[in-house]
Amino acid sequence: MSKVPANLKYADSHEWVRDNGDGTVTIGITDHAQALLGDLVFVELPEIGAILAAGDECGVVESVKAASDIYAPIGGEVFEVNHELGDSPELVSTDPYDAGWIFKLKLEDANQVADLLTAEAYGELVASEA
Amino acid sequence: MQHTPFYQKHLEAGAKLVDFAGWEMPIHYGSQLQEHKQVRTDAGMFDVSHMVVLDLQGTDAKPYLLKLLANNVDKLKEPGKALYSCMLNAQGGVIDDLIVYYLSETSYRIVVNAGTRAKDLAWMQQQLQGFNAQLTERSDLAMLAVQGPNARAKVFSLMPADEITIAEPLKPFYGAQVGTWFIARTGYTGEDGFEMMFPAEQADKVWDALVGAGIPPTGLGARDTLRLEAGMNLYGTDMDETTSPLVSGLAWTLAWEPTARDFIGRKALEAEKAAGVQQKLVGLVLEGKGVLRNHMKVVCEAGEGEITSGTFSPTLGLAIALARVPVACGDHCSIDIRGKLYPAKVVKPVFVRHGQSVLS
Numbered sequence: 001m002s003k004v005p006a007n008l009k010y011a012d013s014h015e016w017v018r019d020n021g022d023g024t025v026t027i028g029i030t031d032h033a034q035a036l037l038g039d040l041v042f043v044e045l046p047e048i049g050a051i052l053a054a055g056d057e058c059g060v061v062e063s064v065k066a067a068s069d070i071y072a073p074i075g076g077e078v079f080e081v082n083h084e085l086g087d088s089p090e091l092v093s094t095d096p097y098d099a100g101w102i103f104k105l106k107l108e109d110a111n112q113v114a115d116l117l118t119a120e121a122y123g124e125l126v127a128s129e130a
Numbered sequence: 131m132q133h134t135p136f137y138q139k140h141l142e143a144g145a146k147l148v149d150f151a152g153w154e155m156p157i158h159y160g161s162q163l164q165e166h167k168q169v170r171t172d173a174g175m176f177d178v179s180h181m182v183v184l185d186l187q188g189t190d191a192k193p194y195l196l197k198l199l200a201n202n203v204d205k206l207k208e209p210g211k212a213l214y215s216c217m218l219n220a221q222g223g224v225i226d227d228l229i230v231y232y233l234s235e236t237s238y239r240i241v242v243n244a245g246t247r248a249k250d251l252a253w254m255q256q257q258l259q260g261f262n263a264q265l266t267e268r269s270d271l272a273m274l275a276v277q278g279p280n281a282r283a284k285v286f287s288l289m290p291a292d293e294i295t296i297a298e299p300l301k302p303f304y305g306a307q308v309g310t311w312f313i314a315r316t317g318y319t320g321e322d323g324f325e326m327m328f329p330a331e332q333a334d335k336v337w338d339a340l341v342g343a344g345i346p347p348t349g350l351g352a353r354d355t356l357r358l359e360a361g362m363n364l365y366g367t368d369m370d371e372t373t374s375p376l377v378s379g380l381a382w383t384l385a386w387e388p389t390a391r392d393f394i395g396r397k398a399l400e401a402e403k404a405a406g407v408q409q410k411l412v413g414l415v416l417e418g419k420g421v422l423r424n425h426m427k428v429v430c431e432a433g434e435g436e437i438t439s440g441t442f443s444p445t446l447g448l449a450i451a452l453a454r455v456p457v458a459c460g461d462h463c464s465i466d467i468r469g470k471l472y473p474a475k476v477v478k479p480v481f482v483r484h485g486q487s488v489l490s
Contacts, residue, residue, distance in 0.1 A: 039163040041442040042421050062421040
């Protein structure tokens with residue numbers, strides 16, 4: 001079974017969102033998403049300064065077998081990306097919720113975090129897709 | 131969905147199974163990258179029992195193959211010698227690529243692809259008319275490929291001495307009957323090793339013995355990255371019925387001599403050559419980070435082309451591809467990746483042999 005940490009929020013496009021409590025969030029792809037892709041070999045990071053609306057394509061994760069878009073789960077401005085992934089894309093596979101984070105957003109509306117899926121709801125979504 | 135004799139073993143080994151040409155086959159057993167490395171540095175085994183083994187027998191077996199195949203079976207003089215060939219249609223398009231083993235003047239073994247089984251058999255039967263020979267499908271056999279620098283030694287560790295004396299001297303691209311088995315020093319990875327055919331009822335026992343000898347199972351995912359690194363074509367991807375061997379990097383498999391041998395497709399290929407071959411199959415290496423994928427557009431000064439097989443090379447840590455490009459394409463090109471152009475080098479279509487990079 002894939003891990004779904006209870007302290008995070010989720011999007012149905014399989015990103016996780018960590019509320020940093022200061023109007024910013026950290027975003028990555030879920031354990032379930034990385035497991036479906038297999039060994040990751042390349043991450044195309046979002047551009048710093050990009051203004052994203054919820055649902056916008058903003059990057060790509062690529063495994064040996066497939067490429068998968070990364071979507072913004074929530075609207076905001078990209079202010080930091082995980083440059084470690086340039087040389088070590090496998091961090092997304094081995095540590096998706098911590099060292100494998102992908103980008104950070106400055107939120108346009110911090111209240112929108114509440115609209116994302118809870119861990120429980122995301123866990124049910126994953127179970128229903130299995 | 132069809133299953134090979136190793137299906138239960140795949141499940142026990144934790145395989146992730148996918149549909150491959152109607153067969154439920156292992157794509158990997160946990161990590162494609164690790165399995166790839168295992169074959170490049172040690173040994174791994176692949177279930178290739180979905181491939182189609184055909185025995186051809188009869189007094190006209192040889193004249194039939196001289197007409198059917200674009201390569202020349204008359205090159206085969208020693209029992210067990212293998213030949214790689216295309217089987218063409220009248221337009222010079224590739225119906226399939228295959229390996230044919232010479233057993234005697236009246237007996238050959240042919241291995242064709244799983245995905246083309248029905249059309250291959252129909253075509254081969256149709257061409258048999260007027261020849262005194264019979265084709266027999268050997269679905270009673272299981273087939274494993276054991277590949278890697280240590281593959282042969284590990285197989286020998288399981289063999290009785292009298293069988294080793296037959297299998298050990300086999301040169302590359304030779305096979306031999308060893309009891310109820312047929313063992314050939316062939317493969318699809320660019321590494322040393324064997325492809326082994328044996329009665330399907332032995333499947334469980336053979337699998338367990340090979341795993342016990344340190345040859346873990348390897349999925350079709352790694353098989354694809356290994357063959358692409360080795361610069362080997364994949365049927366249906368790098369060539370098909372709409373492309374001739376001349377534009378598919380397979381001109382080396384065409385036997386033009388003797389000129390009197392009128393193999394199927396010869397006239398179309400001669401016309402294509404006379405008119406001037408328009409495209410070529412090359413290797414590509416992406417200069418920056420990223421991954422090359424099938425069907426990406428290739429832009430060079432001489433015009434546009436297309437990636438036929440693209441991937442990330444685990445051995446090189448770079449994106450590589452086979453691509454069909456205009457014949458005048460030079461040493462550099464650009465690849466359209468999601469709407470942006472990225473520079474790539476054009477190289478000979480072989481990237482890794484015997485575990486080592488062959489890129490200069």
